[in-house]
Amino acid sequence: MAGIIEQEAELGALVRSMRSIAVVGIKDGEQDPDAPAYSIPLMLATSGHRVIGINPFVPEALGHATLASVGEMTEAVDVLDVFRRVTALPELAEQLLAMPASNRPRAVWFQSGIRHDGVAAKLSAAGMDVVQDRCLGVYARRYR
Numbered sequence: 001m002a003g004i005i006e007q008e009a010e011l012g013a014l015v016r017s018m019r020s021i022a023v024v025g026i027k028d029g030e031q032d033p034d035a036p037a038y039s040i041p042l043m044l045a046t047s048g049h050r051v052i053g054i055n056p057f058v059p060e061a062l063g064h065a066t067l068a069s070v071g072e073m074t075e076a077v078d079v080l081d082v083f084r085r086v087t088a089l090p091e092l093a094e095q096l097l098a099m100p101a102s103n104r105p106r107a108v109w110f111q112s113g114i115r116h117d118g119v120a121a122k123l124s125a126a127g128m129d130v131v132q133d134r135c136l137g138v139y140a141r142r143y144r
Contacts, residue, residue: 002127004120005107014107014129015136015143018078019049022105024070024092025083026053026061036111037083040137047144052077070095073103080105081136082114089116097126104128109136 005011027038038061045051045062052073053066060066067073070080070092084092089110096104107129110116120130 002124002129004124005129005131011131011134011139012143014079014131015139018107020052020077021049021079021081021136022052022054022067022070022073022077023061023081023083024054026055026058026066027083028058028061036135036137040081040135040140043137044140047140050077071099073099076103077105078107079136080108082108082110084114086114086116089114089119093119093122096123096128101127107131109134111135 005014021044023037023041025037026041027035029038029042032038041051041053041062051062053061053064054070055061055066056068058066082092096108105128108123109131110133112133112135115133120132123130
């Protein structure tokens with residue numbers, strides 16, 4: 001059953017089970033190597049995770065072509081990691097809900113400072129786990 005994940009044990013279980021991560025708002029490391037939207041995906045990729053970048057303004061990240069939108073995803077990932085402003089979340093949710101259920105991520109993770117209870121409730125009701133306002137990098141290091 002999908003839900004809003006807030007408990008430490010649930011966060012740990014999610015992070016330990018993830019193998020593939022799509023990163024909405026991924027940055028280009030050549031332009032901004034210290035940006036969390038680059039350094040966290042890099043850390044995940046170097047620790048063996050499959051990372052798919054999503055950003056219409058960044059054609060390539062981590063040595064791979066990126067997707068312009070979540071609507072271009074052709075397979076489900078374990079976690080969709082979101083580096084976008086709160087104001088962009090309703091549109092992101094609509095894109096996710098328009099996808100075939102088989103292509104949707106198992107969980108959506110809103111990075112630190114990103115919280116939208118209405119969007120989280122919609123995604124959860126559609127079968128996706130949701131984490132809000134937490135840094136995936138912190139939890140990935142904690143639960144390697």
